Amino acid sequence: MRSIALSSPTGAQLSCATEAAPERETREALAVEEVYEAHFDFVWRTARRLGTPESQVDDVVQEVFVVVQRRLAEFEGRSQLKTWLFGITRRVVLANIRRHGRQQRISLDELAELADPSCQDAESQLMADEDTQLMYSLLDELSADKREVFVLAELEELSGPAIAEALDLQLSNVYARIRVARRAFAAALQRHRLRTGRR
Amino acid sequence: MTELDPEARALIVHTRLRDGPTAADRARLRERLAPLWAAERAAQSTQRGLPLTAARGRLRWITALLLATSSFWRSDNPASHSPAPVVVNVGDEAARLPADGMLGATAGPTPRLEDEKPPSVAQDGTALQSAPGATVASRSPAVGSRGVRSHQAPPVAAAARRAAVANRDSRSVQPTAANAAATRAPVSETLAAAGTPLASGAKAATQAVSQASCQSGALGGSAGSPTSADLLGDRSCLHPAANSGKGVSKPERSVKAVAAGLAKRASGGSGRGDGLTPAGSDASAVAAGLVAPGRTEDIAPAKRAHELTPQAIDDELQWVGAARDALDRGQPSRALGLVQQHAFRYPQGALALERRAVQALALCALNRRTPARSVLADLQRLAPTSPLVARVRQRCEL
DSSP: OOOOOSOOOOSOOOOOTOOOOOSSSOOTTTTTTHHHHHHHHHHHHHHTTTTOOGHHHHHHHHHHHHHHHGGGGGGGGSSSHHHHHHHHHHHHHHHHHHHHHHOOOHHHHHHHHOOOTSOOOOOHHHHHHHHHHHHHHHHHSOHHHHHHHIIIISSSSHHHHHHHHHHOOOHHHHHHHHHHHHHHHHHHHHHHHHHHOOO | OOOOOHHHHHHHHHHHHOOOHHHHHHHHHHHHHHHHHHHHHHHHHHHHHHHHHHHHHHHHHHHHHHHHHHHHHHEEEEOOOOOOEEEEEETTTEEEETTTTTTTSHHHHHHHHOOOOOOOOTSOOOOOOOOOOHHHHHHOOOOTTOOOOOOOOOOHHHHHHHHHHHHTTTTTSSHHHHHHHHHHHHHHHHHHHHHHOOOOHHHHHHHHHHHHHHHHHHHHTTTTTTTTTTOOOOOOOOOOOOOSSSSOOOHHHHHHHHHHHHHHHHHGGGGGTTOOTTTTTHHHHHHHOOOOOOOOOOOOHHOOOOEEEEEHHHHHHHHHHHHHHHHHTTOOOHHHHHHHHHHHOOOTTHHHHHHHEEEEEEEETEEEEEHHHHHHHHHHHHOOHHHHHHHHHHHHHH
16 A cells, blocks of 8 residues: 655655566666566556547557667666656657647546446446546646656655656756646646536 | 645545556557567667678568568459569579469578578679569669569559659659659669669569559459458559660669560459550659559648658558558557557658558457547548548448
8 A cells, every 4th residue: 555645755755666677777687578567557657647648558658668679778777767768758758749639538428438348346447437537637737847747746656856867857846846736736626626516 | 835635635546546557458568569579679680780681681571571461462352363473583592482472482492691692793783684574683782772672562562652652743643754863863872872783673673563463463452351451452553664665774674574474464454544654664753653543632742742762661561561461360459559650650651541541440450449430530531532441431330
């Protein structure tokens, strides 16, 4: 059970305990398949959370790992592999958005089609998907820089230094952006409540 | 420090815990990536080898792909038949390419990389050899070139080349000297820069044989074919023009003879299309006049303005052809991966329409109808009168 990061990420909070890959593999020891198995979830989540529509996430993730294979020899281990992967994912996502533009958020009717038919509790799954879709909708309302730092800080629970490395920012700037991103997210949630009549 | 309210916190926690890929997502992407990784490794290892060795390896790979496509094509087209095999000289060895397009599938030696000797060539870089009616002589192209062995290139390859060159000059229907020079120059420069004499014979041979193959095979697809062959099979193969015969070198004359011989044995004549170009025109210039119906007029001029070198076209053929093959083997996920690679490299490539068609079919096969509709809409927007649209709609029942 993960702890909820209620304070600013000043501590050494490592993220994603579900992924067991070592953080600083040597170049010789890395194979793209190993990177894939260790970090697929992270790349997939990041691609989605940075704005890739669900219908395109497969393509984006695939492209990321193709780039990873090509550039794996360049990874010298001076940074964390995850931050390196985040940089690639981020660029691929941006390129994809430029190519396809931003898609309309899918309707709840379409969401119902996507529900796993094998799930016995389809309604609860649908509700869970609604919450996830709500999160994505709120993230869509953030600007790109706020979105990135919010995803890394709140959803991926990366540490401040790791975020600074991933986004190539000064550490002080990271904390400032986190504050601004939280404020923007809260405002987006408040607007959603007003639209839906909830307070 | 800005704090988030409990509801925001709950939403964040929920997303952390519930949002993520499934095991099926992981497996699906792995399946799509495996061939791409393998191809990249092969490309990287090829590039690290000797230039001539790498060129031969790449040439063999491209040839195998095109031959496989050719075989696939013919198997779905009842109007086609198997012309006589084409004998190609690579260096000092002759590789007999079987009529069924499967390299190595029939009797006859297949040259192995380690067995090849430095070719004995004339000063112009061509090894000349002739055989009655069915022999084409060509030299392996140099590093970085995409010259293809003379063989029965598939109609898609021929149509793609024609469309690609047509796109370069969409206003030109009749071949012109300018088109010939413009088309031939990049190949010449590439091969010359690589230190190998120009294999003009190879290029002309390829196109001539492609044209003959087009006549024999591309007759509108077969009825009831469950695969994408009929999807891509109704490109009218316009009557090709062989070399002009004016000042051609020996290889080109041999190519002309081969093309004529194969054309005579081809069945049907509907591949003539509108017969834009007479026989005897320069092969590359003729390509400028070969326009598939309902193709270029549906595409905005801006989308045709991109680099259309033979190398790029061959590269596109690799991706789209492999995707189509994967789809027909019942591997739609792999097909999607391959078309995505093509889209990334050649978003407005010569085979952009075909790529979209294969993509839509693959999405339908995966029961992803919403994105399939989106791709079909894109395809329809780009080429509303293209038969690809109707075919995809029919196959996917969209």
